[in-house]
Amino acid sequence: MSSAIRRSVPRRALAALATATTLTVALSTGGLVAATDRAEAAETLLSQGRPATSSSTESSAYGAGRAVDGDLTTTRWASAEGGDPQWLRVDLGQARRISRVVLRWEAAYGKDYEIQVSDDASSWTSVRSTVSGDGGVDDLTVSGSGRYVRVYGTKRGTSYGYSLWELQVYGDDGGSPSPTPTVSPGETFTVAAAGDIAQQCTASSSSCAHPKTAAQVEAMKPAFVITMGDNQYDDARLFDFTKYYDKTWGRFKSMTHPAAGNHETYDPAGVYAGYKAYFGSLATPQGRTYYSFDHGDWHFVALDSNAFDDATQLSWLKADLAATTKRCVAAYFHHPLFSSGEHGNQPAGRAAWSALYAARADLVLNGHDHHYERFAPQSPDGKADSQGLVEVIGGMGGASPYDIENVQPNSQKRLKDVYGVLRLRLAPGSFSWDLVGVDGAVKDTSPVYTCH
Structure with missing residues (x-):
């Protein structure tokens, strides 16, 4: 898929991005439904800056880490085109309680996919799934725990691949330190x-x-x-x-x-x-x-x-x-x-x-x-x-x-x-x-x- 085509995001997706701070979308058995504004005070963003891995990438410009870098509109992960399944995984460093996952899709989105958790990146448990994804922003309430969180796509919504501006995983940080604690100048x-x-x-x-x-x-x-x-x-x-x-x-x-x-x-x-x-x-x-x-x-x-x-x-x-x-x-x-x-x-x-x-x-x-x-x-x-x-x-x-x-x-x-x-x-x-x-x-x- 050319970069020119990929930059042409559908009007529906642009509207979803514009209203992401006030409107959330949750998955139900039948598809996507609107949800009310969510109070986030008790949740912590766990995924940003964490190690990320994917089943494939379209090119080095669209590596897995681009989907957890905190940039919601200019950097993204994109899988190789034309094949299923594909996945994107983030390592939270240790097991966490997960309460919410936000997927910010680019034009190439997942129609059928699961949110999965794992403690060892080998055995996976599904905590959410849909067969009627339509792109935009999916704000999903989940309940589970694990060190690893994975978006596992089994059917593409377009003829291209899967592409996420950002994968955001929220939950309980357990009071753990950051991966690389900061140190002030002058300290050993x-x-x-x-x-x-x-x-x-x-x-x-x-x-x-x-x-x-x-x-x-x-x-x-x-x-x-x-x-x-x-x-x-x-x-x-x-x-x-x-x-x-x-x-x-x-x-x-x-x-x-x-x-x-x-x-x-x-x-x-x-x-x-x-x-x-x-x-x-x-x-x-x-x-x-x-x-x-x-x-x-x-x-x-x-x-x-x-x-x-x-x-x-x-x-x-x-x-x-x-x-x-x-x-x-x-x-x-x-x-x-x-x-x-x-x-x-x-x-x-x-x-x-x-x-x-x-x-x-x-x-x-x-x-x-x-x-x-x-x-x-x-x-x-x-x-x-x-x-x-x-x-x-x-x-x-x-x-x-x-x-x-x-x-x-x-x-x-x-x-x-x-x-x-x-x-x-x-x-x-x-x-x-x-x-x-x-x-x-x-x-x-x-x-x-x-x-x-």
Whole structure:
């Protein structure tokens, strides 16, 4: 469906949007009926800004996250055209009591659809359904609970696909904190970080490590979580994400800022298919598999090291670094430029390192090699440099450990045969970290570094 056609919203839909604040529409067995004005004081909007996933998208411009971004008229999700069923799902972070769902349809609407809830994104319960949808704004009273809420369409109202300006889920917030709590400038905060996480095993196996590293993340009570790729083994399929990662590190999903590793490219369904389907808009918050964000006095850059040969990513990185006003800058991605482990140095990252070095960035976090290693500040060509980047390899999130094979210059500490999580302490002008093992003991403590 062309963008010109999609922008031509029927007069009925425009009228519905214009009166959305005063008129609500509810589903009955026979179809849509008018309802009286609703008092919303006791309800909380739970869905806005939460991770969203969909069965398909028409293009990258219409990703699932666009339907929960709070913009009711200019951004939207659109499914692929011409096929049923299609669905849009939002992750509320934990189970919530749901009282109301508002669907703001674009011209392409659902005629037959259900509102479903689930605790595990696998088994679904229908809490509302219709076979006579006519688009516009559907304001639905529902009764149910779940971590996930899904709009599941089985029959399109047009020959195109399904398209929503916004999916709004209301209910009881339970007094829970936001996914990434804000922190004022001048405050120190904690971040949990690891890569190479979920083997295809569960807590029922004593040798399974990712449930144990997840327990350490929980104990840290971090402001948010960073992952440095290879989140799910072996092929990062959605089925495996749901069966393994979600049962452990998934409890922090709504506060996770992920990066992709090489295993995320192995999905038989397509490169990043399971990764994007599981993390939803968290995987591509700015429409790409690389992105940046700020927290406190820090600027964070998540890069896609599978695409370090992409000139577009490098140009974006340079522009992003030039635009930030934060004193402290941390970058994270999967493949390390320097490593003493089995994979060794990954020179494809040198251009990104050079851009970070030129911008006087401070910290680089990596995975890929399944060991722990920290380096003294160094330049992109591997020379000791007090104004250089501090690199940390934290590939001990749960995947089988690797050996140390070729110790690199400037490597200060290496640990193999250890599982653990980096506990980063990030202050307004300095940083340090501990490696916390699965037994809760500190295995290594870094020096305190001053931001450039």
